[in-house]
Amino acid sequence: MQKSSTTSKILLDFDPEAANLLPALKKINVAFRYISEVDAEKVAEYFELPLAKVYETASFYDLLETKKPAILEIEVCSGGDCTLGESAGIIKEIENRYRIKTGDEFNPKVRLKKISCLGRCSEGPIMIVNGKVYEKMTASGVHKILGEWG
Amino acid sequence: MRNPKIITEHWGKIDPLKIEDYLNVGGYAALKKFIAKMDPQKALDEVKISGLSGKGGAGFLTGAKWEIVAKQKGEKYFICNLDESEPGTYKDRLIAENNPQILLEGIILAALTVGAKKSYIYLNGNFEKAREILERAIEQAKENKFLGSKILGSKYLLEIEIFSGAGAYICGEETALINSIEGNRGEPKIRPPYPTEAGLFGKPTVVNNAETIANVPWIIQNGGGRYSECATKLFVLGGAVKKRGVAEAPIGTTMKKAIEELGGGMQRGKDFWFAQVGGAAGRLYLEKELDAPITGSGAILVVDKTANLYDLLLSWTGFFRRESCGKCVPCREGTFRLNEIVERLADGEISDRDKEAMLDILWTLENTTFCPLGKFAATAVRDAVDKLGVVSTNYE
Amino acid sequence: MKIIINNKKYTAKVGETIFQVCMRSGIKIPTLCGAKYFHEGLCRVCVVESGGRLITSCNTKVAKDMEIVTESEKISKARRINLELLWADHAGKCATCKKNRMCNLQKLAEEYKIENFHFVPRKGEMTNSEEQKLLRDNWSRVVVENENPCISRNSEFCVECRRCVSVCPEHKFGFNHRAGDVVVGTAYEKVLDCSFCGKCVEVCPVASLTDQNDYAKIIEDLDDLKRFSVAVVDLGTPEKIKEQLKNITPEQNLEKIFLELGFEKIINLGEKEQNREDEIIENIKTDYARKEKIDPKNIRTFFVSSKIYKKAKKSEYLDYVLSEREVARLVRDKGKMVAGKIKR
Numbered sequence: 001m002q003k004s005s006t007t008s009k010i011l012l013d014f015d016p017e018a019a020n021l022l023p024a025l026k027k028i029n030v031a032f033r034y035i036s037e038v039d040a041e042k043v044a045e046y047f048e049l050p051l052a053k054v055y056e057t058a059s060f061y062d063l064l065e066t067k068k069p070a071i072l073e074i075e076v077c078s079g080g081d082c083t084l085g086e087s088a089g090i091i092k093e094i095e096n097r098y099r100i101k102t103g104d105e106f107n108p109k110v111r112l113k114k115i116s117c118l119g120r121c122s123e124g125p126i127m128i129v130n131g132k133v134y135e136k137m138t139a140s141g142v143h144k145i146l147g148e149w150g
Numbered sequence: 151m152r153n154p155k156i157i158t159e160h161w162g163k164i165d166p167l168k169i170e171d172y173l174n175v176g177g178y179a180a181l182k183k184f185i186a187k188m189d190p191q192k193a194l195d196e197v198k199i200s201g202l203s204g205k206g207g208a209g210f211l212t213g214a215k216w217e218i219v220a221k222q223k224g225e226k227y228f229i230c231n232l233d234e235s236e237p238g239t240y241k242d243r244l245i246a247e248n249n250p251q252i253l254l255e256g257i258i259l260a261a262l263t264v265g266a267k268k269s270y271i272y273l274n275g276n277f278e279k280a281r282e283i284l285e286r287a288i289e290q291a292k293e294n295k296f297l298g299s300k301i302l303g304s305k306y307l308l309e310i311e312i313f314s315g316a317g318a319y320i321c322g323e324e325t326a327l328i329n330s331i332e333g334n335r336g337e338p339k340i341r342p343p344y345p346t347e348a349g350l351f352g353k354p355t356v357v358n359n360a361e362t363i364a365n366v367p368w369i370i371q372n373g374g375g376r377y378s379e380c381a382t383k384l385f386v387l388g389g390a391v392k393k394r395g396v397a398e399a400p401i402g403t404t405m406k407k408a409i410e411e412l413g414g415g416m417q418r419g420k421d422f423w424f425a426q427v428g429g430a431a432g433r434l435y436l437e438k439e440l441d442a443p444i445t446g447s448g449a450i451l452v453v454d455k456t457a458n459l460y461d462l463l464l465s466w467t468g469f470f471r472r473e474s475c476g477k478c479v480p481c482r483e484g485t486f487r488l489n490e491i492v493e494r495l496a497d498g499e500i501s502d503r504d505k506e507a508m509l510d511i512l513w514t515l516e517n518t519t520f521c522p523l524g525k526f527a528a529t530a531v532r533d534a535v536d537k538l539g540v541v542s543t544n545y546e
Numbered sequence: 547m548k549i550i551i552n553n554k555k556y557t558a559k560v561g562e563t564i565f566q567v568c569m570r571s572g573i574k575i576p577t578l579c580g581a582k583y584f585h586e587g588l589c590r591v592c593v594v595e596s597g598g599r600l601i602t603s604c605n606t607k608v609a610k611d612m613e614i615v616t617e618s619e620k621i622s623k624a625r626r627i628n629l630e631l632l633w634a635d636h637a638g639k640c641a642t643c644k645k646n647r648m649c650n651l652q653k654l655a656e657e658y659k660i661e662n663f664h665f666v667p668r669k670g671e672m673t674n675s676e677e678q679k680l681l682r683d684n685w686s687r688v689v690v691e692n693e694n695p696c697i698s699r700n701s702e703f704c705v706e707c708r709r710c711v712s713v714c715p716e717h718k719f720g721f722n723h724r725a726g727d728v729v730v731g732t733a734y735e736k737v738l739d740c741s742f743c744g745k746c747v748e749v750c751p752v753a754s755l756t757d758q759n760d761y762a763k764i765i766e767d768l769d770d771l772k773r774f775s776v777a778v779v780d781l782g783t784p785e786k787i788k789e790q791l792k793n794i795t796p797e798q799n800l801e802k803i804f805l806e807l808g809f810e811k812i813i814n815l816g817e818k819e820q821n822r823e824d825e826i827i828e829n830i831k832t833d834y835a836r837k838e839k840i841d842p843k844n845i846r847t848f849f850v851s852s853k854i855y856k857k858a859k860k861s862e863y864l865d866y867v868l869s870e871r872e873v874a875r876l877v878r879d880k881g882k883m884v885a886g887k888i889k890r
Contacts (some may be wrong), residue, residue, distance in 0.1 A: 012396055018331075018332045019331050021333030022315075022316055022330060023314065025316070026316055037733070037734040037736075040733065051733040052719055054733065055720050056334075057335055059317050059334060059723045059724070060335040060722075060723070061315075061336070062316065062317030062318060063315075063317035066734070078469065079236055079465065080238050080465055081237075081388040083464075083465040084462070088461045088464075114468060116235065116319055116472060117429075119243050119274070119277075120240065121237075121394070122394045122395050157737060215645070318724070339634075340587060340605055454796035472725055472727075473725065475725070476706070476723070476726070476727070477588055478588050478589075479588060479589050479591075479631055479632060479705075480627070480628050482706065482726060483631035483634070483665075483726070484631060485636075485870075487634070487665045487666075504667070507665050510627045518600055518624045519590070
């Protein structure tokens with residue numbers, strides 16, 4: 001109940017105009033880590049758009065999630081510069097640590113994604129854990145950081 | 151002063167959070183000059199004379215773009231493209247983070263010149279720091295009457311809004327960017343009509359790259375003629391060079407010079423193999439080709455001989471396999487299959503049929519896709535095939 | 547204005563697309579995503595050549611003195627590769643497909659001789675883990691939904707042409723996700739809930755959206771000699787059936803076709819009976835049964851109509867609703883049924 005009232009509150013910050021759809025979705029995503037079906041329905045109603053349209057837009061963007069995220073969401077940059085660094089080795093290390101494959105969505109505890117360049121190449125390789133950015137990563141340094149996340 | 155630093159002059163010397171610092175080094179003199187002594191037509195003429203062209207990669211003449219929109223009446227928009235999601239490129243982000251006011255001054259001059267009363271900065275959704283700095287900068291510009299109604303007491307008015315993207319490479323393409331602001335999937339639109347005719351919300355719209363815009367104050371202040379003699383470009387050096395980062399150098403700088411002088415040469419003990427110029431969509435250049443000037447967005451990734459080419463191929467093809475908008479068949483299916491074939495290639499199990507398929511996919515990406523992203527997706531792999539012999543039997 | 551197509555002069559109107567001019571002039575251009583009213587330029591199959599460049603004919607407007615070539619080596623290559631890319635996700639499933647011989651993609655694949663596809667390795671060439679990965683990739687986003695009463699959905703066959711997205715008056719479908727993960731479907735993969743006007747099924751070029759039915763039971767009832775099957779054929783539907791049958795049989799006599807399928811009685815609704823089908827159908831198991839002394843339990847009523855929303859309104863009086871597509875499918879499978887190849 002509390003959650004639904006917050007979503008409605010978030011929506012009230014925006015005029016129901018086309019240019020506000022993406023900002024509103026982003027704000028909801030930041031608040032709840034993803035955009036649930038119930039929230040998407042509220043957005044659709046508020047902006048007077050078909051639900052399919054809201055979902056179509058939401059599912060397009062990397063920074064919007066339409067599925068409930070895992071407890072631990074790990075992202076590793078796979079841009080050219082990070083690749084020349086050690087990002088391929090970092091990915092292997094993480095895959096082995098949790099016995100998961102990059103891109104699999106089945107594990108509710110941990111997920112690993114390759115992401116596109118964030119333009120932080122001179123500080124790369126870049127790893128992001130639940131939104132927190134780690135710079136100049138090494139394959140061997142992965143375990144210490146992930147250990148802190150439990 | 152043959153080659154001034156037009157954009158990076160004050161980086162690190164002024165506080166990006168203080169408009170006073172920018173004003174103290176002569177900031178907003180161009181806007182004051184525009185208001186006091188010029189009109190939109192005069193400003194447009196200067197930009198046309200300057201030969202300023204798009205710095206995002208496409209290189210379209212800025213003055214020509216502006217003229218189309220300036221001629222039209224009614225509601226118009228000016229959009230600063232700061233999506234910058236080409237891998238290996240972060241010059242625009244650094245402009246916003248180091249000197250946001252030069253960008254705002256450029257936007258204001260551009261918007262007033264084309265007659266737009268509303269402007270958006272389409273900012274990459276990952277650039278949190280740049281967002282905070284720009285928000286603050288806009289507030290301060292308003293307080294100083296550079297923005298809002300009656301700019302510097304004149305009849306001009308302008309509102310700038312930051313529109314933060316949500317993570318999609320394709321939104322750097324101007325029609326996709328417009329779709330994104332309109333609350334749609336960030337897919338390219340069919341042209342014609344071009345954004346300059348029917349852009350954001352169907353109104354005439356100019357979309358310019360942030361670096362392009364940051365040149366405008368200098369042009370207005372010093373004249374288009376002088377700019378045309380000393381124009382510069384921001385280059386982003388990455389990979390196996392000593393100094394990785396952004397540097398400003400004259401337009402026409404060769405790759406060789408950029409690597410040696412801007413990048414400080416190769417890192418110790420590393421031998422040059424090839425350079426990729428222009429991000430994941432960039433072409434590959436061998437040592438003998440480095441005397442050519444740098445084109446495109448200005449990102450240079452220097453690859454040394456110890457690099458694993460398969461990792462890079464996976465990086466490029468994986469990138470486009472994720473970032474294709476999915477709208478047209480050759481790009482959606484082609485990038486997917488290309489990545490799949492490269493994965494097999496990396497495992498050392500490529501069959502003749504895979505090689506044939508790879509060439510077919512490259513061909514259809516180059517020739518039949520809806521928007522230029524298809525061509526981009528093929529570029530680096532095509533060069534890896536042609537120049538590095540990546541699928542030929544004698545490749546090791 | 548004048549334009550030149552394949553070295554011949556044609557007259558074109560301002561605002562027309564190249565595709566429209568060609569169609570009007572009897573020049574065939576294949577297309578997959580385009581349908582009557584929308585041309586999105588997504589499938590890249592309708593490409594033609596202009597000044598050495600490939601352009602999509604469906605959404606490129608004609609210009610004065612434009613020179614167009616509609617068949618060339620380059621064009622064939624583009625069509626072949628793009629079709630093959632789509633085909634790679636489909637191949638091997640035609641034999642058991644609902645839309646077999648009624649499928650646009652299959653037709654084009656035959657026309658452009660796409661038999662083996664080289665984007666996916668053959669089974670023998672794959673290692674176990676690769677095979678698993680491939681299966682997983684290809685299946686991870688497949689959405690199959692048979693829970694609504696009228697429309698059967700299976701995204702496995704989808705060619706992402708967006709016809710359903712464009713045609714749906716209730717905006718139930720979206721072009722979801724991105725790149726190779728694109729799925730055309732409902733928001734959050736919900737069960738389709740709409741007024742079931744059937745427009746999407748009508749425009750779907752493949753078997754992604756089809757009529758929901760209990761096919762085995764229909765065949766069983768039609769073949770059962772104890773059952774008395776009555777077809778009530780809606781106004782306008784015979785023409786639609788004939789259109790569907792074009793690729794399947796030369797036979798044009800619908801009366802004969804229905805009798806061969808196992809119907810005992812056919813009632814054609816005329817102008818006067820329009821929208822009175824409920825009343826007429828109810829009459830079959832009541833008045834008509836009494837008059838003819840047939841046990842209503844042995845009567846099976848079929849409403850043959852494009853109004854597939856009627857599938858949700860089956861009752862004791864109405865057993866089945868068949869669209870023109872399903873009639874064609876029955877005709878197509880009739881031969882196989884006789885030979886015992888289709889399970890009853």
